[in-house]
Amino acid sequence: MGNVFSVSISTNDIAGCCDCTVARANYIFKLAENRVTLRTELQKLRELKNDVNRKVDVAERQQMKRLDQVQGWLSRVEAMETEVGQLIGDGAETIEEKRLRGCCHPKHCISSYTLGKKVARKLQDTATLMSEGRNFEVVADIVPPAPVEEIPGRPTVGLESTFDKVWRSLEEEHVGMIGLYGLGGVGKTTLLAQINNHFLRTSHNFDVVIWVVVSKTPNLERVQNEIWEKVGFCDDKWKSKSRHEKANNIWRALSKKRFAMLLDDMWEQMDLLEVGNPPPDQQNKSKLIFTTRSQDLCGQMGAHKKIQVKSLAWKDSWDLFKKYVGKDALNSDPEISELAEMVAKECCGLPLAIITVGRAMASKVTPQDWKHAIRVLQTCASNFPGMGLRVYPLLKYSYDSLPSKIVQSCFLYCSLFPEDFFIIKELLIYQWICEGFLDEFDDTDGAKNQGFNIISTLVHACLLEESSNTRFVKFHDVVRDMALWITSEMGEMKGKFLVQTSAGLTQAPDFVKWKATERISLMDNQIEKLTGSPTCPNLSTLRLDLNSDLQMISNGFFQFMPNLRVLSLSNTKIVELPSDISNLVSLQYLDLSGTEIKKLPIEMKNLVQLKILILCTSKVSSIPRGLISSLLMLQAVGMYNCGLYDQVAEGGVESYGKESLVEELESLKYLTHLTVTIASASVLKRFLSSRKLPSCTVGICLEMFKGSSSLNLSSLENMKHLYALTMKDLDSLREIKFDWAGKGKETMGYSSLNPKVKCFHGLREVAINRCQMLKNLTWLIFAPNLLYLKIGQCDEMEEVIGKGAEDGGNLSPFTKLIQLELNGLPQLKNVYRNPLPFLYLDRIEVIGCPKLKKLPLNSNSANQGRVVMVGKQEWWNELEWEDEATLTTFLPSFKAI
Template identity: 35%
Template sequence: MDSLGPVMQIILPFWAPVSRQISYFKDLSKNVEKLKKEMDELQDMRDEIQADVDDAISVGKRQKPLVENWLRDVRKIETQVDSIRLEFEQRGTILNGCCTDHFSRYKLSKRVVKNLKHIENLRGKGVFDMVAESPRRPRVLEMQTSLPREQQSTSEQTMEEIWKCLHDDENGVVCVYGMGGIGKTTIMKAINNRFIGTSDFEIVIWVSVSKDLNLGLIQKRIGKYLAIRFDDNEDIEENRDRLFARLKNVKYLLILDDLWEAFILDQVGIPKPDKHNRCKIVITTRFIKVCTAMGANKLIKVRTLTRGDASNLFYEKCGDVVLSSDIRLVVEKVVEECGGLPIAIKTVGQAMHCKDKKELWENALRALKGSSPEIPGMEREVFLPLKLSYDCLENDKIKACFLYCSLFPEDHDININDLVTYLAIEEGFIENVNNLEEASNKGHDILERIKDACLLEEGSKGNEYVRMHVVLRNLAIWITSSSSFIEGSKFLVQAGEGLVQPPEEKMSGGIERISLMCNKIEFLRIKPDCPNLVSLFLNDNCQLHTIHSSFFELMPKLQILDLSNTFIECLPVSLSQLVNLRVLILRSCRRLVKAPPLENLKELQLLDLSYSGFKNLPQGIASLVKLKRLNLSFSHLAIIPYNTIYGLTSLEDLSMLGVIHKDRTTFGKTANMTHLSSLRISMSHLNGFMASDMFHQWFSGLRRFNVQVGYERNEEVMCLSDKEICIRGCDNFACGIEGFIKLAITVRFQECKGLTSLSQLVGDSKSLRHLVVFGFSGLECIIDWRKVGDDALECLRELDLCNLPNLEKVFDGGAPPPNTRFQNLRRVQLQDCPNLRCLFSSSMVEHLHQLELLQVFDCPEMQEIIEGDMLPDNSFPRLCFLRLQNLSKLASIFSQRFIFISLEKIYVRSCPRLKKLPLFCSSIYEIKGEIKGEKEWWEGLEWEDENSKSLYSRIYQSPHSFI
């Protein structure tokens, strides 16, 4: 710089900008060509990237914002370059030849150079690892649900129960189960949507599983919610570790919808919910076994719609046509045939939409009752989805049992013992068993498996019955009459349809089972040609009185025949030809007095003549060498040929209740029946043979027995347990009966005398659970602890005492022996004991830890329930129900202040001297339950303070008719 002249030192700093401006003017054409080339290359790059973006978007991915901005910038500069090129081409001549347009040439040249730099910059930024990404899901993805307003009242309780479980730390895995089409998924979608806008979980994940379990697919569907991409070549174990690492720190709710098969959470990579992570899993399924196998803490059953909700849903699908008075009654019957099952209601409702002709509705009703798929959508939308549950039953035997249940009338409570009997004895249903007991157990197991699949449910009469939902019954009938059977229908089921005549035209061909039970058929005058018929149910046709003599001639394979509760007086001679018959039920045929000889029925295993009109056993019974069960209870038999009965050495179950035995020697012959496991028998009096050690040893081997002594013919006593002894009118217990009583679970004494205490008879029993004493005139106490040994009455759970005029103490002799286990007593009921002044001593109370219910009636001398000065801590910890009635002298429950910590209900009536109540709990602020009593008694109660009275007033109710 120093070598330059002074002038150049001044000019040089200004020369670079000037030179650049000159180059703009001079190199315009060359720069425009370069711009075109650079732009073409940028456009090629743009086209490749855009193609990648389009491919990603087509599979549901989202274009990355950086790529979106880059493409926008390319489009922007593309517009600018097009403008430059157009201007250069239009004004090229002027710009090259006219000196007056030098400024325009300069400006254009400058724009070209600027855009070249922009293009270079964009090409540098146009390198992307990924042009698109999976879209981020919301924390709760809203689900489309069809839960209508009309269904809310039915589903609301279930939804609230589920919602409560999802906010309870005790329930990590919740299982929502029920039959197919009942609305499990619909309810859970509504629950899912309910979490929108809440902060209960960091993420709610919904996975539809369906019939074929695929763990890899479950992983991928969970991964979508967590923005985890699993490659197809990755195995389940690799995916498991990635999924677990992502979920272990997330408070998630996972909904596994429609799970058919259990799996181990660890195999998929799902951290198990617990109190610490507060995560939840909800499973919807048709199978209870899935719930238990998945470790569900809570099982919630989804039930069918109520009648009102079912009607509302049907009307919504069907339209206003249902309001027509002409068809309203038929519509109601159609809705009833849908059984409250949403999938059936919707399908039938849509099929009948806007149909206003009564004939069409009556035809639809006929189709529904006949299990016909005539109604559009019925087969596709209802039967086939439900049949998937049937298809998943473990084997053909279980499937056959399910189909067998359809033989009973619609909405019929099916007696489990009867059903199991049919299944146990009919060939091909239950195999590999040694006796009726094992067969019965296996039958119960099969029914539980069907119930587990939600294809049967508990009957309305309790757990001794099952019931088949009307739509499932229609499904079973549809299966047995579908085109899959080439030779035609297997079942003919018209039970409970009010038939007056049998469907003669249908009773032929390859049909295997016919059920016409619960109809009004009077005559059977035909001779059906049914060479394959196995089961025939004609029971509960109460007007049936005539069967043609040749009716059974063409039924060579018949195994089960039920004619119970019919009006027949004699059996047709063709019955003798049923050489394969295994079960013959004539129960409650009260007019039946005649039968043909039975010696040809060599395969007969069950014969039920209970409540029949027979005065003599049918001829030929001695030849029934395979007979396992014989029921003669409460029949009109005047003479019992004991040698015939006791010669049936295959008998396992013999019932002769209500048929009075007077000959003790013949009764003793039952000890020779080595296969006998169940015996029910009546006797006129106690016999000396009971003192025999040999007889006791044989009797102790019976699985169940019911011995009734001293009852009149046809006088029934309700059976309370499997091993029961009922003694009535006895005044002599000196024949060794105490040894026999030791074997019983239930002992009942009625109208007996001759003893002042029962200690000798029942005090040493180790199996007695229920003791009933009614009208025992001489008793002064029930148990005298001084006369019993250790472990006395260790299993006693229920004590019922009634009409004991001389009873002074229930328990005498102080407290039970030191080693006693008399601590299982749960229920005590006491009535009409006029000399009883108190019920328990304070020393006895410490042995009543399990007592739950206490009822005391009609004891006019009773002054207090508990006698003594002090109670042990935590007395009556489980007592929840106390009922006191007609105790005119009762002054207190206990003389001192004490607390019932579990008491929920106390009912008091006609106890005018009872002025104080015990506390219900340790704190008056925890009071719950109810108090019922007359208003006058309530207002006369004495309280420690007004605050206590005010608090207990919250749970007081006037008695009305509570007693």
Template identity: 30%
Template sequence: MPQVKFWAFSFPTRVVEAAMDSVFFEMVKKAGAQTIIDMMNKAWGQLNHYRSLNENLEKLKSEMEGLSCQMEDVEEELRREEILRGKKRKSEVELWLQNVKKTKNEVHSIEEELQGQRWISRYSLAPHVEKKITKVVNLKKEGIFSNGLVVDPMTDVGVYLLTTPLVGQTTAKKALETIWNSLKDVKIGKIGVYGMGGVGKTTIMKHINNRLKLKEAQLFDNVIWVTVSKELSLERLQTDISKGIQLNFSEDDDEVMRSAKLCVALMRRKKFVLILDDMWEAFPLERVGIPEPNQDNGCKIVFTTRDQRVCRCMESHINIKVEVLSDEEAWDLFKDKVGGDEVLSPDVQGIAKNIVRKCGGLPIAIITVGRALRQVFNVKVWENALYELKCSSAEIKGMDGDVTALLKFSYERLRNDQVKACFQYCALYPEDYEISTEELIEHWMGEGFIDEIRSREARINKGQAILAELIDTCLLETAEKYLFNRVKMHDLIRDLAISITRVNPLFIVKAGVKLKEEPKDDEWIQNVNSVSLMSNDLKRLSGQPNCPKLSTLLLHQNFKLVSVNNSFFQYMLGLKVLNLSNAGIDTLPTSLSDLENLHTLLLEGCYKLKLVPTLEKLKKLQVLNLSGASIRELPLGIEQLVNLKCLDLSHTTDLMIFQAGVMPKLSFLEDFSMYGSSCKWSCNNNEGNRIDEIIRMEQLVNLKLVFEDLRSFSKYVEKEMWKELKSFHFVIRASWLTYHVPPSKFFIEMSREGGLFGNENLPLFFPDNTLRLDLKEYHNIYRLSQPSVILSNVTKLEECHIKQCIFITCILKAEEDTLLPTLQRLVLDNLPWLTTLCEGVMPLGTLACLKVIEISECPRLKYVFQLGLLLNLQNLEEITVRNCEHMEKLMAEEGEEKSEANNNNNRTITLPKLRQLKLTHLPKLKSICKGVLICDSLHTIEVSRCNKLNKIPLSISNRSSVLEGNITGETEWLNALEWFDLDTKELLQPLLKDDKE
């Protein structure tokens, strides 16, 4: 008989007895014909599994820890690539992350199941442990993405452009439809659109652009809009087109290489439409890198021009002329602009029709003259207007005399020389340049165009009023992307301004023309008033121009400018405004020290600037901006700037000390900013940065400071000098800064940077008028309503961001008196111990004005809203919840989170203003709410990676709603979704999307 291996080893008596009792005899009894020896060998194998189970379990834990660390590294790299570089994670990476998280949960389940189990149960799991080890090891190998984690995102179809309604429903619409039909015609590749200046070509093409972008009209993969400069530069044109397709050129690329790269990139876009607006001369497509449109590639090129010869030279397949308005359309437009029939009395009407005829059907002229005469009832004024219109004369390239006269008429009607000077000043900026209104008004004030007897704030307001006047008269227009922060000049209007400034005042304008060499000394006309060399490629200014009457010199945005001759400013002693911002210089010329008439000195963004000559003679200086400079100490003589009203030292990261005794001498200072500076203000520093000096500056209006600690901040708040401020931005010790979000007028940022503020029991007092409060890594707080955080007096708080505060468990508690009744936006991010928004039943009025709530990375939060709180949130417009791994419900009834006994599925919840609902990566989310959520204002819904959510309980009775967004998941999940009613299902059905597509 063969020897039995089972008895070859010595096992603990307890194990053997268990095996004999539980396995061996049971197996013998069931074996039937099997021999005892076979059964013993089988028992040996089973006991051997048991013996190695603990070793494998430890190995599994070790491998899983390594895999978890690998996953965290991948996720960190993804966050950096997606947020900072706008990249998109690869699908294989996303699938790997899902598999790792799934495996992690499975391993955790095995560990829990093994705890406290009997031998038989533990034995049965041994093969599962071995399989999981193999799976984890394989995942670690698969997680080495040698080809990278991310890819470039797909470009959008195009950019939606703001525009005005079409003027002339017959004329303009006819041209638009002709262009549209030509785009749909496969035989037409190049379309020329021509007409006189100001006739409305650009407006029509903006409507075409926006129609192409609409989803239901997507005939093309890409729509690229480029405004072409009068002074055609193929390099600039290549750059502008490349921006539309997110193509980056190397600095070493020449024209040929750029052309080749651009051509390849465009051809990859398959069908595209390239709109070239305002062309003044033709160019060969191949030199730029634009593929020739044909039926095979389906591409189109549309260009607008004032000269039909450009269309011929570009070999367009069809030329479409945009005609001026008919008499009837022109009259209707003019009536609308002057204020309707009540202005056009019988005595005025005949004169008005003569004026309209003089406008020649040109929309820009009709609008300009019409606004100039709006709500004017005096017949004599109308007669004078017609006379001036007939007598006005000037010549502008590209326009006939009548149109020139019309535009100049609008200029002549500006109410005074002050406003005219402000208008002329805009000609110093490059063609099609989007001018910062803040910078423009700063220049106007420096020139003295705005009365100096007023306070700085009043003068800025006056500047805004002048801007509004110029916009209202169509001499300036609001830049599309920036709304009211930037303006631009129509090119015809800019031509008018330049023609005026060729004589008096005398301007030299060479802005934005890629100038690489400075003008020679004899090109600097001696009696010139203003010179603009901004936005060029100048590297040196080595001359010594003799311009005693020069008042403004714009040199900013010459990023390559590294050297300015020490005597460059020697013969510019009348200079009032000098803008050298965003230059690469590290030293300012010593001749700057003699500019005794200088009012405004702007050096913003000169990040290499370390040495500034003495400023002691610049006693008329009112504005000094050194933000971003690398200075290590204050310029010599700064205490002599007794008329200084604005001092900007923000982001001066090398500046550590603001010497004591300087601040009291700047007795007229109204605006002071050291936001982002390394210079922190304190009540404990006698050498400088003394907060008591700030407290005594009663004339301050706008203040941005970094405080050394909470005690210094509290001292400033106690003195209540903030009550006199029109805006403040206070930072308490934070090294992180809110760069990308426009700060509120009254903004406070707090951080402990992992350290202590000093006295841990020091209460947090805030100015009563605080509008925004940001807390980050502030670990001495567990809720906003705790007694040591004094927010009850802050009656205007509108926005609150709380990030990475590890001890926060809830935001508000019912027993405490902080209700935040004015809060409109609440952002909660990375709060590891947050378990509830509000603890207890909150009183009426709590968060009553809340419009937006954003929650992310709060792993212990199981629900967002309790039903009682929702009754207060009737103004809620946006809900965003993402990456909360234990979130189970969006809305829960009181006590529901602890018990499932309450099954009231018929409850109705109404959020009448809710426009946006976004739920992302909530793996345990099972329910949005019990019953139904009525949200008739809903505009956007996004649900993704919420695989346990089984019902969309929304009711949207407004059938005219056009919903955006998507609901993504696996097909099986999408098909299994339950809906409140069929109408809502039908409305949301187009948004359903398989995440594998």
């Protein structure tokens, strides 16, 4: 390029160019040559620009930002391209003019000089740009992250109230850490993304919002890197540091900022100090929100507030389902809308299942398709498109994370019960014990405590749901389907469960399917009889409950079940047990409650391993003498609605009455749990004189005490483990006395009540029915831990807690009450004379109590808005309230029936 400006011009040329100087002549005569050179140099500059642009593009794909000097250079090159293009065009016109007019034409001489000078300067500028461009070793730099970065996520449906609760918690000074817990697929991540993105749309005082996905197998260094990307530069120098050095750097950076940390999908406790994260508190005003499937983890992390993300209510479920199915499918046939609702209900409010099923049904436009979908979802949901590939594997992470094989076995056992079935915790634990799952302890109490701990583990892992009545748990339907999927398709469990509950069966499945099975549940069907002799060498549990048509099991049916441990026939119409029940030598749990059995067969004496016997049926009128005492391993006996009567039971000398049955129960060395119905005052007296039985009694029903006008409940004081008390059909009972001091003083005036009396501290459930002459139940002040109270059909009942009780001993009844049901009490005027706090109350039902005009409520009794009040609209309209604030508080709680 240097010779562009070395121009050789002769004297003759100078003389012929209008007295131009040598320099001017040089611009003129080299114009054509310089123009060609400029075009070449411009092409080289374009090539260099393209190289630089490619480097910039690569860097920007790595979320880097181009340097300002690079952008300036690219802009100057683009300007140069435009200017040179114009010059090259002007140069062509000037040369053409020179050819036509002659080289020495004065006008041409001036224009050629001007253009030649411009071309020469552009050559020089091009050279400069080329030199600058070749020096760009670095074309882009790391972009300082934005204070909040948007997280991709689908719009939430039905999570608005939970979102509001979380956002309000963020504004509370004392709340630094919030744990969001819930079932897999319930929308925790979606909710957390919505919270993150809300920071973009609203003003806040946080310097930085940091989103990190922790995952099931957390990598602390990866977590540290993701945090550092928001507060520093994650370059090679950073990556070469030790985890401890990184923690120090993160600590120093975050200690100078007010941050909001969002940690998604946590499975185990994380040491924030090890990561370098300063714990959020009232001093630094920072916040940390994390999602998890474990309520326990919320406690382990020290969350100041734990918020459950629950399944969607029906309206929200239906809205979400319609969104993913689409109008075309829903409107394609008049019958589909109703069928679609049935399909949506099978998802039980779990957003992941709703979306999966909704997408699968979006192309289904015939009623037959929808009917088939319903059948598949109800019988074998794992075969439905997407459930076995997407939904169940996600839920199975929670199963895989359970702390032991024992807990996993206990979880899978719950799948034997039908959909939406409320499982009694204590009976479930007894079945686990009899199955051999709970072998950690030799004593019953230790095993039961372990069982309750396992239930808590499953509830806190969101794999079981606890009902409002804390005695029960239930499966979420989709979780139950996942458990059945595991037992039918997964490894060592494959084929070991045969579960066909609520399937409309009228006869048992083919016995061929029974042979290799360990657990069979045919609950809630219409099987009428069981005949034959199935060979089941491995069968340990057989559930036939709720087969309301089942009347007969043929002799020989139990012949080849040597390892059967749990047999449940509850709520069937079986009239008698076959004599070959004697073959069940391994049987440990037998439930005959609610059956039509009138007489227990003497062959039951062979059930020498039996630990749990439930005979809660009013039909039993004959128990062979010596049968109960021969079952030496019995730990729990359920005799609600049957048992201790005054007369000798039907069956003559082979049966027994009050004395022998009490004696046989007393002889049971391992008996720790007894529920019993007592039907006379004399039998009660004999029962209470026993040294063993009162302390074993957890539930007692007193009924039909003929001729007894009073009852001294202090006689039950030795029932230290009494959980449930029922009194019914005591037509002549007028008063309940109570010797509270144990000194022979019976009192119905409560002016000097002793609040330290602990007679009924274990009592949780009380039911009073058809006790026509009773005026009140003031003795309930001695049951401070009462959870459930039902009073029905007591014609003379005027008060629940009588006048005067509120004046003595500073006793406050019902502080732990959860449910109160009052039905058919025409004279009832008061429950209690003063408002009560009702810290846990969630339901009040009042029916047929026309004189009850006021409830013991004030605006502080609402239990955070969870109370539901049920009754007739006419009764509600006439209620009197403590004040306007109380009415306002409870007005939304009422449900008319």
